[in-house]
Amino acid sequence: MRTIQWDDGRDCIAMVDQTKLPAEYTTYYAETVADLVESIEVLRIRGAPGLGGAGTLGVALAARRNDGDTYDAYEAAVREDADRIATARPTAVNLSREVEAALGELDAATSIAEARERTLTHAKAVCDRDVERNKRLGEHGAALLADDDTVMTHCNAGALATVDWGTALGVVYSAHEADKAVSVIANETRPLNQGARITTVELQEHGVETTLIPDNASGRVMQEGRVDAVVVGADRIVLSGTGEFADGAVFNKIGTYKHAVLADRHDVPFVVAAPRATIDAETSVEDVEIEERDGDELREIYGTQNAPEDVPVYNPAFDPTPMSLVDYVVTEVGVFEPPLDREAVVEDTATPAH
Ligand code: MRU
Numbered sequence: 001m002r003t004i005q006w007d008d009g010r011d012c013i014a015m016v017d018q019t020k021l022p023a024e025y026t027t028y029y030a031e032t033v034a035d036l037v038e039s040i041e042v043l044r045i046r047g048a049p050g051l052g053g054a055g056t057l058g059v060a061l062a063a064r065r066n067d068g069d070t071y072d073a074y075e076a077a078v079r080e081d082a083d084r085i086a087t088a089r090p091t092a093v094n095l096s097r098e099v100e101a102a103l104g105e106l107d108a109a110t111s112i113a114e115a116r117e118r119t120l121t122h123a124k125a126v127c128d129r130d131v132e133r134n135k136r137l138g139e140h141g142a143a144l145l146a147d148d149d150t151v152m153t154h155c156n157a158g159a160l161a162t163v164d165w166g167t168a169l170g171v172v173y174s175a176h177e178a179d180k181a182v183s184v185i186a187n188e189t190r191p192l193n194q195g196a197r198i199t200t201v202e203l204q205e206h207g208v209e210t211t212l213i214p215d216n217a218s219g220r221v222m223q224e225g226r227v228d229a230v231v232v233g234a235d236r237i238v239l240s241g242t243g244e245f246a247d248g249a250v251f252n253k254i255g256t257y258k259h260a261v262l263a264d265r266h267d268v269p270f271v272v273a274a275p276r277a278t279i280d281a282e283t284s285v286e287d288v289e290i291e292e293r294d295g296d297e298l299r300e301i302y303g304t305q306n307a308p309e310d311v312p313v314y315n316p317a318f319d320p321t322p323m324s325l326v327d328y329v330v331t332e333v334g335v336f337e338p339p340l341d342r343e344a345v346v347e348d349t350a351t352p353a354h
Contacts, residue, residue: 001027002131002164004045004053006124011064013057015045018160022201033062033081040088040095043192047161048235048278049130052094056123058085059102063119067112074112079103090289091251091318092235093280098126127163133275133332134165141171141231141273141330145182149175149228152185152218155253156194157233157273158202167233167273169202171330176208183209185227189253190215191297191315215255222266230263232256234274235318237329239340241285247339249285249320250274250329256318260325270321273330276347279340291317 007014010029017028019042028044030036036058039045045054062081068074086099105122109115145151151172155161158169166173175182184203189195196212203210213221221227232252239248250256250272263270280288295313300306307313323338329345330336336345 002127003047003050003160004057004163005127006057006060006120013054013061015039015054016160017044018046018198019044021160021197030061032065033058033084036061037084037088040085046194047156048092048094048233049134049162049167049275050160051089051092052098052277053127053130053163055085055095055098056102056126058082059099059105060116060119060123063106063116071110071112071115074115075106078106078115089291091291092278093283094235094277097277097280101126130163130275130277131165133277134162134167134170135174136332137167137273137275137330138165138170138174140332140335141271142174142178142180144269144271144328144330144335145171145175145180145229147180148182149180150183150185150226152187152221152227152230152259152268153199154187154195154230154232154256154259155189156198156202158199160198160202161233166202167275167330168231168271169199171231171271171273172203172208173206176206181209183211185211185213185218185221187218187255187259188212188214189255191293194253218259219262222262222268225266227263227266227268229269229271230259231271231273232259234272234278236283236288237272237274237279237340238283238285238288239279239281239342239345241320244322244324245285245320247323249322250326251288251290251318251320254316254319257321257325260321264325269327270325271328271330272321272326276331276333276345279331279345279347281342281346285320288320290319293317 004015013030066077086096105118158166
């Protein structure tokens with residue numbers, strides 16, 4: 001099964017429940033828009049392209065769960081639901097972007113039945129497109145890796161962060177399929193441990209040699225000369241900003257920035273792998289909202305107290321890495337060296353998904 005997909009039999013969204021990994025690999029069915037919004041908030045579905053899938057399928061779900069006496073009333077109700085989905089998490093641009101694109105199908109429809117059909121056909125095409133793009137991206141990125149290279153990665157940018165295949169891990173999988181003996185050092189990625197809980201599982205399933213390290217060991221591992229490249233995904237790539245962000249930044253899981261600094265210090269290439277759907281040329285670094293998550297993610301660990309119940313916590317989920325620290329951006333149309341040329345990297349959104 002894909003990470004997220006439409007279940008025709010149940011007429012709802014099916015997704016791998018990532019909150020249960022690695023202990024259980026189970027499917028969760030989002031029957032309602034409220035189910036989907038909660039799934040996004042608790043990271044049952046996560047990762048920028050995975051959230052793009054949730055956004056587009058979410059509009060199809062809203063189109064099927066709502067009704068109305070007139071098309072206008074129906075459309076207003078679907079749009080209200082779509083807004084709840086689009087704003088469930090703020091940083092990954094793919095979520096709001098795919099919701100917006102799917103709403104275009106509502107504009108094009110003239111009846112409720114047509115809106116339901118169009119949004120679902122569109123969502124399925126967007127999901128197929130994600131997989132196909134990740135595979136192409138992986139092949140482009142694999143060319144950057146040599147036989148016997150060790151890649152450090154942060155968080156999870158694999159199949160479970162996308163509809164399928166992955167971005168940063170897609171690069172590793174493509175290299176592995178091309179018979180390069182690549183291995184991976186996976187950062188645990190506190191506080192939600194996507195590296196430990198998800199990345200290691202995926203890599204082992206693909207037969208890729210994997211070593212898990214605590215986040216605090218990454219500097220030491222670089223001092224030991226054990227890392228040939230750092231490869232990460234992205235939640236949003238922006239092309240403009242001020243000061244050190246003049247050429248834009250890559251927003252990714254908190255801790256990505258410090259690994260870019262470390263890579264720079266140790267002369268290790270820092271590679272960002274992301275489909276062009278993650279590039280946001282309209283927003284400046286300063287205007288991107290960095291999600292701040294609940295302090296209990298630190299005060300507790302898996303339900304056990306980890307800190308005083310009333311200790312103030314600051315828990316940002318993402319950080320911006322200045323483009324000057326990025327050596328390569330790998331997309332489905334090729335590998336780019338920053339600063340990124342807007343004309344070359346921005347997707348032609350006039351091209352329909354299907
Ligand atoms: O909070 P998460 O788990 O959704 O964060 C995910 C990441 O930061 C990924 O690296 C990013 O979305 C790229 S996924 C291909």
